[in-house]
Amino acid sequence: MALSSESSTLLSLEQVAQMKEAKVAIVYTEWNDAIIREQLAGCHRILKQAHAICVGEYCVPGAFEIPFACRQVYETKAGREECPEAIIAFGAVIRGGTPHFEYVCKAVTEGITLLNTSLNIPVIFGVLTLDTEQQAWERLGGIHGHKGEEAAIAALKMIHFNRSL
Template sequence: MATKGNTALNEGIPQLKDAFVVMVKTEWNAAIINKLEAGAKKIFKAQGIKFKTITVPGAFEIPFAIKTYAESEQPAADAFIAFGTVIRGDTPHFDYVCKAVTDGVVSLNLTLDTPVIFGVLTVENEQQALERVGGKHGHKGEEAAVTAAKMIELTRKLRGGK
């Protein structure tokens, strides 16, 4: 989803007044992360979806926070969104963090009963990140929210529910 080419994404966004989404966001790159979160909130408010945000130090910690929340006594989430921005630097750290958070989200999708949406930007520089929070590459926060709503609806249909 690196371009605005997925025009079908914003078609048929389900109205899920009873849905609840937990967004897990990082402290790192807060200016960008806050724009991702704001885009998601905009969609959720328009669709009547309730939401909560949890903040973790960095992208590496996102999967742990999602897993811990899912196993907690907190209100059950219908979907999770992982929000982070990892910007390449001069060391291999970028590669390790990107792989760890990606693998973590994949693992959660295979083990939890709740969809986990990948809203982590993995970019070469800050300009590329800004292009993905309302710039020429769309708004990845809004896209993550739409994806969450569609996955909630699909999960419910597959399970024969509401």
Template sequence: MATQGNNALLKGIPTTKDAFVVIVKTEWNAPIINKLEAGAKKVFKAAGVTVKVLTVPGAFEIPYAIKAYAESGEPKADAFIAFGTVIRGDTPHFDYVCKAITDGVLSLNLTLEVPVVFGVLTVENEQQALERVGGKHGHKGEEAAVTAIKMIALKRKLKK
């Protein structure tokens, strides 16, 4: 069950100098995804975090893009955020995609040297998605950005 947003998460955002985050987002459900991205960018701008955005066709492709970027020799990310919106339809496709993206992000968190934040909305309908991009359930894009910043700070603290 979703809560009214994690207000505690948005408090006490640490300072992360020279942080760089890569957002991997889907083309599917672009109006919702663009709101997730805008919320994250707002938080990152206020925190002085540099952001790069990669776009993939669908949620299923997000883990591949994150892994490919991490292995590419491009500037090393301090964290990744996976943004997608999977809306239930009339077939079991929803279940397969949700499991694949969840398992993919989990696997990346256990194998990459940096955190991968799960910012994928898995909802029954478009209304539920809209409630999570600035509606009654908070803004999951902003929450994902704060989570990334906190995880970067944790990793840096543990590395000392």
């Protein structure tokens, strides 16, 4: 498995350090709330460091509902001062003993992909798809970096990309 630390620029904020007040919204799930809280904490650390603005946090029941919520956030805020320039989607889907895991992961992945090709702003995929809860903690400050921080960096870099066009 590739590690985020294997890319010298992936985690750098240098490219986005001079951006003024980037606006980010966050959609997150109720499921696996301890994991989600840590994703949010990491995200907020980066947003604060970059002087970005979180224009709203929106909670949905589960990962399946994330694409709908992201579209609703964008459509209800479009043209307004609080319209986000990127949306970050956070969730944690942990494999169980039924095929439900595959259906949920496929649906949320396809939903976010569709949003990225239909909205005028990026939707960052911060949904952890895991075999075990331990894998989550390895990705939230453990050996695989911090996926909440990485999602915030990706959002800022995509905002920078859009602003540069």
